[in-house]
Amino acid sequence: MIEIENLSKSFTxxxxxxxxxxxxAGAHLRVEPGECVALTGQSGAGKSTxxxxxxxxxxxxxxxxxxxxxxxxxxxxxxxxxLRRETLGYVSQYLRVVPRVPxxxxxxxxxxxxxxxxxxxxxxxxxxxxxxxxxxxxxxxSPTTFSGGEQQRVNIARGFAHEYPAMLLDxxxxxxxxxxxxxxxxxxxxxxxxxxAIIGIFHDEGARNQVCxxxxxxxGFTPKAxx
Amino acid sequence: MTMHDVSLDQPLFRVEGLTKRYGKRIGCADVSxxxxxxxxxxxxxxxxxxxxxxLGCLAGHMQADEGKILYRGRNTLTMPEPERRVLSRTEWAFxxxxxxxxxxxxxxxxxxxxxxxxxxxxxxxxxxxxxxxxWLGRVEIAGERIxxxxxxxxxxxxxxxxxxxxxxxxxxxxxMDEPTGGLDVSVQARLLDLLRGLxxxxxxxxxxxxxxxxxxxxxxxxxMVMKDGHVIEHGLTDQVLDDPQAAYTQLLVSSVLQV
Amino acid sequence: xxxxxxxFAYLDEATKxxxxxxxxxxxxxxxxxxxxxxxxxxxPYGWGTGGVQVTAACLTPEDTLKVIDQGxxxxxxxxxxxxxxxxxxxxxxxxxxxxxxxxxTRHRIPEVALTEGQILVYQVPIPEPxxxxxxxxxxxRRMHALEEYGLMHVKLYEDIARHGAIATSYAYPVKxxxxxxxxxxxIPKFDNPKLGGNAAIQLFxxxxxxxxxxxxxxxxxxxxxxxxxxxxxxxxxxxxxLCGSEVSYLxxxxxxxxxxxxxxxxDTSYCTTRQDEGHTGRLSPEGEAA
Numbered sequence: 001m002i003e004i005e006n007l008s009k010s011f012t013x014x015x016x017x018x019x020x021x022x023x024x025a026g027a028h029l030r031v032e033p034g035e036c037v038a039l040t041g042q043s044g045a046g047k048s049t050x051x052x053x054x055x056x057x058x059x060x061x062x063x064x065x066x067x068x069x070x071x072x073x074x075x076x077x078x079x080x081x082x083l084r085r086e087t088l089g090y091v092s093q094y095l096r097v098v099p100r101v102p103x104x105x106x107x108x109x110x111x112x113x114x115x116x117x118x119x120x121x122x123x124x125x126x127x128x129x130x131x132x133x134x135x136x137x138x139x140x141x142s143p144t145t146f147s148g149g150e151q152q153r154v155n156i157a158r159g160f161a162h163e164y165p166a167m168l169l170d171x172x173x174x175x176x177x178x179x180x181x182x183x184x185x186x187x188x189x190x191x192x193x194x195x196x197a198i199i200g201i202f203h204d205e206g207a208r209n210q211v212c213x214x215x216x217x218x219x220g221f222t223p224k225a226x227x
Numbered sequence: 228m229t230m231h232d233v234s235l236d237q238p239l240f241r242v243e244g245l246t247k248r249y250g251k252r253i254g255c256a257d258v259s260x261x262x263x264x265x266x267x268x269x270x271x272x273x274x275x276x277x278x279x280x281x282l283g284c285l286a287g288h289m290q291a292d293e294g295k296i297l298y299r300g301r302n303t304l305t306m307p308e309p310e311r312r313v314l315s316r317t318e319w320a321f322x323x324x325x326x327x328x329x330x331x332x333x334x335x336x337x338x339x340x341x342x343x344x345x346x347x348x349x350x351x352x353x354x355x356x357x358x359x360x361x362w363l364g365r366v367e368i369a370g371e372r373i374x375x376x377x378x379x380x381x382x383x384x385x386x387x388x389x390x391x392x393x394x395x396x397x398x399x400x401x402x403m404d405e406p407t408g409g410l411d412v413s414v415q416a417r418l419l420d421l422l423r424g425l426x427x428x429x430x431x432x433x434x435x436x437x438x439x440x441x442x443x444x445x446x447x448x449x450x451m452v453m454k455d456g457h458v459i460e461h462g463l464t465d466q467v468l469d470d471p472q473a474a475y476t477q478l479l480v481s482s483v484l485q486v
Numbered sequence: 487x488x489x490x491x492x493x494f495a496y497l498d499e500a501t502k503x504x505x506x507x508x509x510x511x512x513x514x515x516x517x518x519x520x521x522x523x524x525x526x527x528x529x530p531y532g533w534g535t536g537g538v539q540v541t542a543a544c545l546t547p548e549d550t551l552k553v554i555d556q557g558x559x560x561x562x563x564x565x566x567x568x569x570x571x572x573x574x575x576x577x578x579x580x581x582x583x584x585x586x587x588x589x590x591t592r593h594r595i596p597e598v599a600l601t602e603g604q605i606l607v608y609q610v611p612i613p614e615p616x617x618x619x620x621x622x623x624x625x626x627r628r629m630h631a632l633e634e635y636g637l638m639h640v641k642l643y644e645d646i647a648r649h650g651a652i653a654t655s656y657a658y659p660v661k662x663x664x665x666x667x668x669x670x671x672x673i674p675k676f677d678n679p680k681l682g683g684n685a686a687i688q689l690f691x692x693x694x695x696x697x698x699x700x701x702x703x704x705x706x707x708x709x710x711x712x713x714x715x716x717x718x719x720x721x722x723x724x725x726x727x728l729c730g731s732e733v734s735y736l737x738x739x740x741x742x743x744x745x746x747x748x749x750x751x752x753d754t755s756y757c758t759t760r761q762d763e764g765h766t767g768r769l770s771p772e773g774e775a776a
Contacts, residue, residue, distance in 0.1 A: 335647055342640050345643065356647075
């Protein structure tokens with residue numbers, strides 16, 4: 001489902017003397033449907049960079065990132081938009097939404113974007129919010145005022161609203177209590193069971209061991225010159 | 228032609244090599260892009276970067292010197308003026324930064340919204356009024372304000388009224404020039420939320436000019452960065468903002484607070 | 487200087503030819519405002535300089551001229567224009583509508599139906615119906631050219647929204663032959679139905695604004711309205727106190743300081759003719775006796 005070959009990345013800092021900082025070289029990774037792979041490595045080793053490149057957020061310098069046959073490294077923005085809408089989900093650590101939009105709508109948005117009827121989308125959103133223990137009285141409020149943990153759970157609900165065939169999870173269990181952590185892990189297991197290919201970053205070792213089939217250390221993708 | 232025969236596999240709007248000069252000075256140069264149905268394209272840059280000139284040329288308010296603008300396959304630069312004006316009051320819409328430029332300040336809210344309907348032949352007062360009331364509701368203006376003039380409205384309300392006035396004929400392509408400029412931050416958020424909902428529900432294609440990168444991030448699918456009349460960088464909105472390639476874009480992104 | 491120092495009907499022949507060209511163009515494109523080189527006339531703007539120039543260009547020595555102001559033959563404006571042409575063209579004048587071949591009017595159409603061969607000349611203060619909605623002349627011309635008349639209905643919409651009905655009662659806009667929106671000059675909307683299908687030639691002259699427009703005989707003229715608020719050519723709900731007519735357009739005249747009022751036909755020729763024929767109203771001598 002996800003197939004990465006010979007991927008490299010460098011940042012050129014035009015406004016700091018044109019310094020070129022290579023951050024990744026020769027990365028390769030393959031994730032089958034129903035498989036969950038954890039990225040490991042020290043802070044700054046490039047876990048987030050790789051995730052962002054897979055999502056199309058960072059441009060690849062060379063190599064390929066194929067997701068269900070679409071090469072994120074070379075396709076047009078329009079194809080990436082479609083990929084993100086239909087195929088590739090992303091649960092980031094930070095919630096970024098328009099203030100004022102009610103939580104229920106924030107969670108339902110991925111389904112509304114796919115043209116699902118409002119009733120159906122909201123029902124699914126409410127189901128997830130209930131599962132993640134967001135009290136009903138908060139559903140009509142904007143999540144911008146919520147606590148960090150609540151925002152994180154809203155973010156997860158949103159990420160799991162649509163059944164994406166491929167998913168990227170950035171610290172999905174961070175800042176969650178045990179009860180909600182278990183809910184998230186069961187959501188991940190559910191996604192695997194329906195055949196989603198998942199790549200995640202888990203600092204929480206227990207969680208990693210529970211849901212991940214394999215671990216890939218991104219330190220191996222660090223450019224040799226820098227090492 | 229019906230309203231919904233646009234193929235989703237064809238660009239709605241295609242611009243090729245568009246150039247506009249003011250004497251020797253360049254307004255915008257060699258701009259090309261495709262816009263697809265339901266897509267929001269942001270054009271960002273500083274004052275004087277040519278983004279407003281570009282928007283003016285695209286919407287037909289200014290005559291471009293070179294290039295092509297194809298709307299559903301037809302070149303709007305060579306199209307007879309009557310046809311282009313029909314387009315701009317049916318399938319196109321233009322939201323001005325200053326609502327005063329887009330509203331008739333001496334005409335009631337209902338009359339402002341109804342004008343486009345009457346312009347395309349609506350002749351039933353009751354129906355026009357009902358549609359106007361419905362649209363005021365959609366932009367969150369109380370129905371009882373239908374006979375008030377825009378002068379009595381706050382800036383945010385005026386801007387929402389301008390949007391209702393523009394969208395009442397269900398256009399496909401909306402041009403927006405800094406639609407949230409000049410509004411308080413809290414009012415901006417409400418407007419952005421409203422716009423996002425309308426874009427999604429009506430399947431609108433939008434070209435939005437803004438200097439506010441936060442607005443661009445929240446509304447635009449794709450971003451075009453302009454400087455001195457040229458397109459410096461063009462790509463997926465979050466990619467352009469998070470991994471800018473051009474020196475100018477890096478400067479632009481790093482000079483604003485976190486967005 | 488004698489009256490003979492003037493050319494027939496005051497204007498020189500070259501000027502008349504210029505105006506006739508504009509008139510012919512106006513007749514060829516009913517409702518379209520034709521620019522013309524309006525001349526200085528020996529009267530102030532607003533006193534009918536446009537109408538006078540059109541009349542001068544139409545008059546022949548055989549014509550009989552009638553001049554009315556708000557329907558009356560004996561008001562200052564009507565009297566001075568009639569005298570002007572009596573002196574400069576020596577044409578016959580009449581107060582009887584049926585006898586006249588050229589009728590210059592301000593703000594009315596005569597009650598008696600006009601016939602083929604007659605010419606009705608309107609004095610027009612503001613020829614542009616879109617003026618108060620769109621002040622830019624460049625833009626209104628474009629709107630006419632492209633038939634963008636939505637704004638006209640916005641005005642009527644605003645009337646209904648504010649007053650519950652279309653409150654425009656004079657200079658009520660019309661559409662001519664399904665094409666041009668035209669200002670019929672400040673005639674009461676009561677007269678609007680007489681614009682369409684009229685056997686006479688109708689010519690409109692705006693001196694200050696330098697515009698001429700026209701309606702050839704039997705032109706299709708429709709007053710703008712909404713399906714659910716149709717055009718209503720209403721008038722005061724009274725009969726004429728002098729001739730008893732229930733169908734003519736009435737002037738309301740205050741007769742004393744206590745607010746007493748009478749209603750009389752605005753068309754004096756029509757009213758006198760009826761009285762001569764024996765029709766009576768509330769204030770006729772017989773009516774008082776009864």
